[in-house]
Amino acid sequence: MTRGLYTAATGMIHQARRLDTVANNIANINTYGYKKDQVVTRSFSDELLLRLNNRQSPSSQPIGTINHGVTVEEVVTSYQQGILQHTGVNTHMALNGPGFFTIITDDGERYTRDGSFMLDSLGYLVTADGWPVAGETGPIYIGTEDFTVDSMGYIFVNDQYVDRLQIVDFEDPQALRKAGHNLFINSDPDNQILDYQGEVMQNYIEGSNVDAVKEMVEMVTATRNYESNAQIIRMIDETLDKTVNEIGRV
Known part of the structure; x- marks a missing residue:
């Protein structure tokens, strides 16, 4: 029993x-770029x-x-891509295809699908938490001038090339681990970094890949299963109680 x-x-x-x-x-x-x-x-x-x-x-x-x-x-x-939403904000970027933006943090490089970037007070492209977005030469300086980003991630300020977004993909995305603040860390040194093969879309942002309906169904199912198991435990507990306190006296 x-x-x-x-x-x-x-x-x-x-x-x-x-x-x-x-x-x-x-x-x-x-949450932009969130992966369920x-x-x-x-x-x-x-x-x-x-x-x-x-x-x-x-x-x-x-x-x-x-x-x-x-x-x-x-x-x-799940790294299934979320819906790409047009925002019209030129600092917003979305990746159409697998891959990650590289972010420079105090603890080293981190990776994200959240392209809700902005310019800080010094003119650098940063995340909502203030971490610099990595280019191929380091933090990306934009300044106050107009800029564009093409589909390959090349950045142009007043039509002059300044840098390229450092976008990477991984041989095994499941080796990545969530590191908080919508960032990922590559926890496996043998997980090979691949060249990005997708498309960068400026003025767009990727939404979460969470399906609200599916998650609610999952929640209801899990709740019912939890309650069923709890009921089984109560029944077994009652049976054991009778075994010890009633049958044991016979």
Whole structure:
């Protein structure tokens, strides 16, 4: 009976993790360039059940298997592209295709799909948090003049070339880890950096790839599963209570 208790408990833990992930996705539904997370589930290894030796069966006989519940294998990020929205703001950039803008932080290079850039007081292209956007020669200085960015990421100020956006792609995007502030870090030194093959779109911005309807369905499903497992635990607890306090007195 306690096996059922443990199985239901693992189910509750798993559903709670699903709910946390869905809630975070929904909270970032309006975050530019946000990539949703998904929980990958793995069941515990099955155990073989054997009939114990007795007079009729001199040796143990397999009678089936039993599973002890599920666990979260990992949380993976979906890099499906969000909707590209026209903003008319010339510091806004979107990537049409896989790839990431490179951002210069105090902790080293980070990567993002959020192209809601702006100019700081010194005329440098920066993120909403003030981190410089990386060009091929370092931080990108625009100044106060008009500028354009072509589909290859080349930046022109008053029709004069000044730099190129440092845009990269990775052989294995799943090796990236979220580092906060809508940034990613490459956690695997063997994860090869690839040349960007997509298109840069100035005056556009990429929305979140969170589907509100799907996330709400996921939340309802996870909530019901959580409640079902909780009910199973209550039933087992009541049964154990009767076993100890009532049957035990007979």
